[in-house]
Amino acid sequence: MTPLYEGKAKRMWTTGNPDTLRMEFKDDATAFDGKKKAVFESKGRLNCAISTLIYGLLDKEGVPTHFVRQIDETNVEVKKVEILMVEVIVRNLAAGNFTRRTGIPEGTPFTQPVVEFSYKSDEHGDPLINEDYIREMGLATPAELAHLRESALKVNGLLGAFFARCGLKLVDFKLEFGRLAKDPSQIVLADEISPDGCRLWDLKTGEKMDKDRFRRDLGNVMEAYGEVLKRVKQQLA
Numbered sequence: 188m189t190p191l192y193e194g195k196a197k198r199m200w201t202t203g204n205p206d207t208l209r210m211e212f213k214d215d216a217t218a219f220d221g222k223k224k225a226v227f228e229s230k231g232r233l234n235c236a237i238s239t240l241i242y243g244l245l246d247k248e249g250v251p252t253h254f255v256r257q258i259d260e261t262n263v264e265v266k267k268v269e270i271l272m273v274e275v276i277v278r279n280l281a282a283g284n285f286t287r288r289t290g291i292p293e294g295t296p297f298t299q300p301v302v303e304f305s306y307k308s309d310e311h312g313d314p315l316i317n318e319d320y321i322r323e324m325g326l327a328t329p330a331e332l333a334h335l336r337e338s339a340l341k342v343n344g345l346l347g348a349f350f351a352r353c354g355l356k357l358v359d360f361k362l363e364f365g366r367l368a369k370d371p372s373q374i375v376l377a378d379e380i381s382p383d384g385c386r387l388w389d390l391k392t393g394e395k396m397d398k399d400r401f402r403r404d405l406g407n408v409m410e411a412y413g414e415v416l417k418r419v420k421q422q423l424a
């Protein structure tokens with residue numbers, strides 16, 4: 188059987204239900220537009236578990252999402268959506284591309300969260316785009332974009348508070364959204380929420396507990412993901 192779609196970290200499969208898909212978390216890790224590659228045993232399982240718990244929390248808080256249920260250790264069932272080709276990034280502290288673009292030192296806090304958009308296109312290297320680009324490229328309507336921004340800030344508030352209870356600082360993260368196949372007027376949160384797409388720093392030690400350990404060759408990548416899962420589980424118990 189071939190997947191419907193294979194991305195860098197996940198595969199999408201059909202299910203018996205025309206309205207849902209199976210999302211499989213792979214052990215593959217990539218960074219720098221796929222130029223850096225590795226396989227980490229257990230990454231799929233850890234991200235599947237973390238993402239499932241986070242989606243449960245968001246669902247309880249009334250955030251509409253694609254998530255249906257966890258199927259097994261590395262698979263979840265999700266509602267079929269048309270993914271918007273806009274990635275929404277929320278930043279609470281300077282890091283990563285913000286630091287690279289501005290020279291503002293890593294760890295500098297912001298007075299308010301910074302919301303930015305990038306064009307979800309491997310071919311173009313996920314470039315930073317603004318509202319005018321999004322309108323002219325037809326990626327989302329202005330009303331949809333306003334909704335993305337508002338939802339992303341709501342998720343930031345919820346996840347920032349939750350991770351703080353886990354002893355983790357939510358530095359920044361990337362979200363993806365999709366239009367429900369069944370009713371395209373409804374936009375829901377899609378993709379995974381895991382240390383692959385969030386920067387998380389230990390509140391006490393400042394240690395990086397996310398994919399930057401892989402990007403920067405800091406070692407103990409899966410140990411950090413495992414620690415994030417342990418704290419998330421403990422907090423939700």
Ligand code: 5GP
Nearest residue numbers: 276282283284285359360361383384385386
């Ligand atoms: P930056 O733009 O600083 O590289 O990333 C900001 C945040 O968004 C980081 O938490 C990073 O992990 C996440 N992010 C940005 N682009 C991607 C992407 O294409 N895939 C994943 N998994 N995360 C991303």
